[in-house]
Amino acid sequence: MSSTYTLIKGTVPLLISMPHNGEKIPQDIAETMVPSALKVPDTDWHKDKLYDFAKAMGAYIIMPEYNRYVIDLNRDPDGVDLYPGANSTELCPTTGFDLSPLYLDGKTPDENEIQRRIKTYWQPYHQALSNTLAEIKGQFGRAVLLEAHSILSHVPRFFEGQLPDFNFGTANGASCAPELLEQVQSLDYAPYSMVSNGRFKGGFITRHFGQPEQDVHALQLELSQRTYMNEPSPEYNEALAAEVKPKLQALVSALINFAQQPGQEK
Template sequence: MTCYSLSKGSTPLLISMPHIGQKIPETIADLMTEEALLIKDTDWYIDKLYEFADEIGASIIKPDTSRYVIDLNRGIDGINLYPGADSTELCPSSTFNRTSIYLDKKSVSKEEVDKRIAEYWQPYHDQITNTLADIKAEFGFAIILDAHSILSTVPRFFEGQLPDFNWGTANGASCSTDVINSIKKIDFSPYSVVWNDRFKGGYITREYGDPENNIHAIQLELSQRTYMNESEFTFNENLAMQVKPILKTMVEALLNCAPNIVVKEAS
């Protein structure tokens, strides 16, 4: 039984949605606070926003399990990807508003962390690795879009209100300029756009982005105010109808992007 779903496409693009999962195993849920069981920090409705992507040829991978169980966009080494900034752990002990996830207010034990890595984290990342390898073998290159969303105001992580489209490329290291330029050509108005600001790309972007080996990774952190009633955690169809055409244009740009293939001479 897998802990994720994979829809295989017919193009060089893989879309990862690591924070969309909502399931919490009963044995873990029994240890959690009522607040945690609301899983408010989920990347809500991302699959609904990108529902067109499967039809136009993108591969899509998404987990079943909540980020409160294990965060698939963190490395198993526990290193904070944003030194000096606040961040939640691989197996989070607190929510975005700093309330405890567990009734005993403790962090997850190393033994339990290792268990969750084996059951949830490793299978997801093995599949990403294998899928990118298959795509690269077929097309000569692969692109992975790591799709996220977040509340527009989260004081724990940033001051004020977050811009609408937050692009991360590990400061340009995770993908080629061809990929970046394919996005920068798009007219995002009336939405605000920033590059490599508060969100420069998480573990998936930094780990898999390897343009010298023809694998390009880019992350989008979309403000939930662009498609949700944030205070109610509900989908706003009117707002979504306005942002979805831009998301589709964006995905099509990545689908049609053809980065120069790096050919390395045999040593």
């Protein structure tokens, strides 16, 4: 176990990762940031609360303590751009989603600081992901990883207009078996909108750990925050959440059912 993340062990072959759920910023980093950054507005708010049912369903759950402003756990540590040509955020973001600066003048992290953050925050989370998926695969013969994300429904930096409610990403089909995505797509999301491999195709974690040929299947869900929050504020809306949670429960159930089927390892 690490002081930088929380891992809840489960009883079924599903791991739910919430890499942007953390809200903390260490004091030494906070001292280099502008006051508005300390409000961490680009957090994937309340994912642990929204998925609180998953623990009772037996899912493994992992989430970091620290915010994506410290280091983005869903980015390639070598700095490879996940969406070439798009206006993306870095491994250690220097601007918010609204393009405002996160750091005081002259205080942006240099290469040594970035490497320190990789070692301190990025590597432990990814080692835990790797170990847990290997443990699940060893015990059950198959592992499924759900990357649980959320974002404001309007972020001009990343997409035009209003984002669909449920945005699934499987690296254009490379990160999971086709039948898994088919099962996910066949669920009833009404009255919510749903799209697969649209603007969001899955980040580094989905692309790196999704190895369907090894019977390790990964998919990302980018959920519009309008489905469970009083956006653009970070307030959780109990009434809205109560309406969308059954859809998430059906999704988690479908993932567990797929994960418990006999593996197809080659």
